[in-house]
Amino acid sequence: MIVTSNSGTARLIGIAALVTMLVGSFVGLFVVSPDRLQGDVQRLMYVHVPAAWLAFLAFFIVFLMSVLYLIQRDLKWDRVAHASAEIGVVFTVLTLALGSMWGKPTWGVWWTWDPRLTTTAIMLAIYVGYLAIRSFADDPDKRARWAAIVGIIGFANVPIVYLSVIWWRTLHQPPSSPRSVSPEILWTLLFNLLAFTLVYVYLMMRRIRLAKVEGELEQRVAYNG
């Protein structure tokens, strides 16, 4: 679905993403009750957590597509990996910025070298590196091969980010479970996760299309001079 997108489907998913984001933000800001301990600032969870989950998903797609590229040597997998890495970086920057805005009123600091924050910053550096390494090779196959290797090795850090709050005693809270939060909070979070997922799918469709058109242009210019 995301490999060969067309404008009509992308537009429909874009509208669905916009509507669910509007509803999700409205419910998160005005409808759901504030957290008993943290108060209203906990409302940032409805954008911070989905952004983090989507960053994980984006980098998992990079890993999967990198493996597929190395097996099949088909550039379409590299295009999907490239698109997902770029979107994953956007979601990671958003996760860190939102976490900082949540951290200041709850922890008293904008940033601390907590294992979760540190491993997330490392994850961001890895995928910024993934994007940077692509500019060092002019040959599309060489570029895809280098990127795939980074995409596979770099993914090793993603489970470490997730497990950091379980493995080490951290300032960051451990992952919530359906048993530890009220149904109203859980459903608002899941709805916002759906909204962010639709945004991701929409962005992927447009970004893959862009990579395809740029690839065609690059190929024709290289072939004909």
Place this chain on the structure above:
Amino acid sequence: MDNLGFIVAGYTLTWVTLVWYAWRTNRRLGAAARALAEWTQTSTGTGRSAGDPGA
């Protein structure tokens, strides 16, 4: 609502970032599709459009 500034800043940042990225991608896609169509037109003289300029 307590800590209103942080909440408003967080939601605003989320919306601005996602809308900006979608706008930037669509703008780049439009420019790349136009460049491809122009290149095809000048190199073959057929006028065939190969991109997705309406994106």
